[in-house]
Amino acid sequence: MTAASTATKLLEDNRTVVGGKDDSGARIAVLPTVPTGKTFVAQKADRTTDATGTEQAASSTVPAYISSADVEFVTVPLDFATTAPDGSSKYVRKQFFKSVIGDPSTGKWCYVNKYGWPLMADGTKAVSVAAAAVAGAPGTVVPLTAAGEAVTNYVQPGPIPGQYQVSERQQGYAPYIGWTVKQVAQNGV
Numbered sequence: 001m002t003a004a005s006t007a008t009k010l011l012e013d014n015r016t017v018v019g020g021k022d023d024s025g026a027r028i029a030v031l032p033t034v035p036t037g038k039t040f041v042a043q044k045a046d047r048t049t050d051a052t053g054t055e056q057a058a059s060s061t062v063p064a065y066i067s068s069a070d071v072e073f074v075t076v077p078l079d080f081a082t083t084a085p086d087g088s089s090k091y092v093r094k095q096f097f098k099s100v101i102g103d104p105s106t107g108k109w110c111y112v113n114k115y116g117w118p119l120m121a122d123g124t125k126a127v128s129v130a131a132a133a134v135a136g137a138p139g140t141v142v143p144l145t146a147a148g149e150a151v152t153n154y155v156q157p158g159p160i161p162g163q164y165q166v167s168e169r170q171q172g173y174a175p176y177i178g179w180t181v182k183q184v185a186q187n188g189v
Helices: 003-008 168-172
Strands: 018-021 027-031 041-043 064-067 073-076 094-098 107-111 162-165
Touching: 003 027, 003 064, 027 073
Parallel strands: none
Antiparallel strands: 018 027, 027 064, 041 073, 073 162, 094 107
């Protein structure tokens, strides 16, 4: 079995990260809940150096995965590029800042970091609300070009952004470990 066929078996799994080995003994990290077309970052034990191998994007038939002997951690990035129909990001937290100059009823929507500080389009701290990227009404949105310090508003599909450790022991778990319970009505109840 190849890394791809091993990953395919985990397509419907809803755990954030599943680590294991394919039949040839190659180490594999699979992120079954990463949305189609998206990848993740795989790192060595030092948590800063990229693991050897290429992160494979998720598709409708194969989840996102990497086959690498030295992968120890995977990082799920904030999906800052996915936008709502009005052009704003539906996955990045934003906050409304009231204007203190002129009419106080006016203000500006800005993307923010975990401290509520407004951000520039590249995700770095803005020097002021006026300098921050606009995250407002349709037609006025300045999309983020990089996540930077942006934080999720927790409606992102797939796994919550963060860094996760990979272990071969995860592959040996019973298939239902970590699955979501689904309530089914029976006998009209």
